Amino acid sequence: MSAWFTPRNVVVAVLLAFLALVPVYSALTGNAFLMTLFTRIVILAMAATSLNLILGYGGMVSFGHAVYLGIGGYAIGILAHEGIGSGFVQWPIAIGASALFALGVGALSLRTRGLYFIMITLAFAQLVYYFGVGLDRYGADDGLQLYRRSQFADPINLSNRTQFYYGCFVLLVASIYLTWRIVNSRFGLVIQGARSNDRRMQAIGFPTYRYRLICFVIAGTMCGLAGVLLANHTEFVSPAMMHWTRSGDLIVMVVLGGMASTFGPLIGAVTLLVLEEVLPVLIKLVATPIVGSAATRAAEYWQIVMGPLFLLVVLFARGGINGLLVSLRRD
Amino acid sequence: MLLVLEQCLNGLQFGLLLFLLAAGLTLIFGIMDMVNLAHGSLYMIGAYLAATFVAWTGDFLIGAVIALGATLLVGMLLEVVAIRPLYGRDHLDHVLGTFGLVLFFNELARLVWGPAGLRVPLPDWLNTAVPLLPGLAYPTYRIAIIVTALAVALLLYILVMRTRLGMLIRAGASNREMAGALGVNIKLLYTVVFGLGAALAGLAGLMQAPILTVQIGMGENVLILAFVVIIIGGIGSIRGAFLAAIMVGLIDTIGRAFLPDLLKLVMTSRGAATVAPALSSMMIYLVMAVVLVVRPQGLFPVAGK
Numbered sequence: 001m002s003a004w005f006t007p008r009n010v011v012v013a014v015l016l017a018f019l020a021l022v023p024v025y026s027a028l029t030g031n032a033f034l035m036t037l038f039t040r041i042v043i044l045a046m047a048a049t050s051l052n053l054i055l056g057y058g059g060m061v062s063f064g065h066a067v068y069l070g071i072g073g074y075a076i077g078i079l080a081h082e083g084i085g086s087g088f089v090q091w092p093i094a095i096g097a098s099a100l101f102a103l104g105v106g107a108l109s110l111r112t113r114g115l116y117f118i119m120i121t122l123a124f125a126q127l128v129y130y131f132g133v134g135l136d137r138y139g140a141d142d143g144l145q146l147y148r149r150s151q152f153a154d155p156i157n158l159s160n161r162t163q164f165y166y167g168c169f170v171l172l173v174a175s176i177y178l179t180w181r182i183v184n185s186r187f188g189l190v191i192q193g194a195r196s197n198d199r200r201m202q203a204i205g206f207p208t209y210r211y212r213l214i215c216f217v218i219a220g221t222m223c224g225l226a227g228v229l230l231a232n233h234t235e236f237v238s239p240a241m242m243h244w245t246r247s248g249d250l251i252v253m254v255v256l257g258g259m260a261s262t263f264g265p266l267i268g269a270v271t272l273l274v275l276e277e278v279l280p281v282l283i284k285l286v287a288t289p290i291v292g293s294a295a296t297r298a299a300e301y302w303q304i305v306m307g308p309l310f311l312l313v314v315l316f317a318r319g320g321i322n323g324l325l326v327s328l329r330r331d
Numbered sequence: 332m333l334l335v336l337e338q339c340l341n342g343l344q345f346g347l348l349l350f351l352l353a354a355g356l357t358l359i360f361g362i363m364d365m366v367n368l369a370h371g372s373l374y375m376i377g378a379y380l381a382a383t384f385v386a387w388t389g390d391f392l393i394g395a396v397i398a399l400g401a402t403l404l405v406g407m408l409l410e411v412v413a414i415r416p417l418y419g420r421d422h423l424d425h426v427l428g429t430f431g432l433v434l435f436f437n438e439l440a441r442l443v444w445g446p447a448g449l450r451v452p453l454p455d456w457l458n459t460a461v462p463l464l465p466g467l468a469y470p471t472y473r474i475a476i477i478v479t480a481l482a483v484a485l486l487l488y489i490l491v492m493r494t495r496l497g498m499l500i501r502a503g504a505s506n507r508e509m510a511g512a513l514g515v516n517i518k519l520l521y522t523v524v525f526g527l528g529a530a531l532a533g534l535a536g537l538m539q540a541p542i543l544t545v546q547i548g549m550g551e552n553v554l555i556l557a558f559v560v561i562i563i564g565g566i567g568s569i570r571g572a573f574l575a576a577i578m579v580g581l582i583d584t585i586g587r588a589f590l591p592d593l594l595k596l597v598m599t600s601r602g603a604a605t606v607a608p609a610l611s612s613m614m615i616y617l618v619m620a621v622v623l624v625v626r627p628q629g630l631f632p633v634a635g636k
Contacts, residue, residue, distance in 0.1 A: 123619055245430075251427060251430070
């Protein structure tokens with residue numbers, strides 16, 4: 001057996017192959033829902049990957065990461081609303097806005113540590129959330145409908161669902177690859193060093209504040225791109241995109257999959273979002289023999305199972321699914 | 332001028348409610364080093380229990396007192412079952428675990444009380460207005476909230492600074508191993524402190540219940556504001572939380588009331604009408620950003636933290 005043939009690698013390979021084949025399966029069976037679900041999963045996996053870069057590798061617990069989904073998404077929505085439909089204009093502006101916002105938030109919040117950092121990133125996300133709620137011109141609380149996805153030059157057509165899915169998939173793989181490259185570079189080693197012992201890194205002579213800030217901006221930008229994709233996917237933007245529970249969900253994805261692991265966020269995103277779909281069905285299945293027709297109602301309350309599940313993951317599966325898979329090999 | 336005074340009173344009242352929440356948060360953080368997102372859920376539970384018990388007993392005060400006791404018990408039970416295993420872990424674990432608890436409590440509330448909001452009717456003797464100044468009649472209930480919250484703040488101060496329990500709490504905060512070695516039952520102390528925090532949150536929730544609709548997720552926004560309060564005030568400092576809470580309450584309320592008019596002075600009324608609502612809800616966060624730039628550890632940092 002080669003060193004590559006480990007339970008974790010098998011799972012990752014199967015997962016990637018499955019994700020690559022979703023449009024084929026969906027076309028063969030005519031199951032459009034699966035396609036919609038997995039487009040969302042792929043996009044949010046990208047957001048989780050970006051969060052993992054700062055949270056997992058950098059030890060910067062951002063509790064407002066969903067704000068970049070909102071900024072990327074709103075940039076597309078607002079530009080489209082004002083009649084600018086070209087993706088060549090929309091995308092750079094959206095990505096630039098995310099990067100700029102991350103630079104501002106990072107510059108302020110990286111001055112602090114620990115709980116302060118968690119709460120400040122949350123507060124900045126709330127600030128933008130309320131800004132979105134107050135944007136009367138752009139739908140305020142109700143959000144903004146996108147009448148057209150971003151327009152690109154001829155062969156690229158985002159309205160083609162298959163093409164859009166593969167576009168998202170390629171960008172996800174690219175962001176995982178980029179994260180991997182960053183983490184294993186000299187830059188990434190400084191970031192990880194600063195996570196373990198910031199003071200020591202400074203003593204060796206690294207200006208860790210700058211390193212961490214750049215890392216923070218890269219993650220924000222990447223998540224902004226995910227927001228661009230999400231807006232194009234749902235053809236709708238609203239403040240709910242950056243609600244604080246969405247930021248919490250992203251943290252759950254990263255921790256559930258496995259912090260500071262290359263494919264952990266992907267595994268976590270797939271697990272969490274599939275679980276959200278499966279859990280109600282599962283509850284119904286289990287509850288039907290016991291309570292009969294009331295099971296349908298019981299299935300509505302699936303989050304009552306989901307919440308404590310997070311607590312259990314925190315308490316007993318600290319390395320996430322990735323950690324479990326790695327430990328399988330040792331036995 | 333009367334309007335300004337009235338808005339100041341509203342801001343004071345809101346700030347004091349925030350203080351009740353923030354005091355619990357900051358106590359729990361200062362003593363157990365625990366980030367508790369589920370604190371907002373306890374606020375919500377307090378409001379729901381008040382709605383239930385007021386309807387059940389038919390008397391506002393009796394119902395509120397039972398609800399307060401019940402929230403205290405819920406808090407202590409929560410601490411024993413779910414919070415205790417989280418002590419000594421990473422803050423990320425706290426955030427994630429208690430985030431799960433927030434989802435759990437929201438869903439539990441939906442299961443028990445249904446998705447529709449509840450209203451808590453005020454008794455007639457509170458549903459009046461007191462003439463404070465000629466031309467300014469202020470609702471009795473809001474005055475009652477201000478008085479109650481101030482009294483609780485004073486009691487909390489006496490409890491922490493002047494009693495034996497307060498001494499143990501302060502000892503636990505400054506050095507838990509030493510306090511434990513000297514024979515303090517740290518486990519019990521933590522449960523009591525958490526219950527105390529829960530009761531404070533529940534009190535804030537149940538006092539707010541007649542003013543707002545009791546609904547799912549009502550604790551979340553106010554929880555985030557309470558976090559802003561403890562960040563501005565300095566984490567772990569009750570005095571800081573008190574001053575910051577009143578500051579945040581006043582800024583938020585007065586901002587919402589007068590920002591549209593102020594903006595009209597510098598821009599067109601249509602522009603002001605567009606910007607003002609967004610800007611007024613962002614005000615507190617902007618203040619927090621400024622505070623952090625000037626003093627990253629908050630306005631009243633606890634020495635040695």
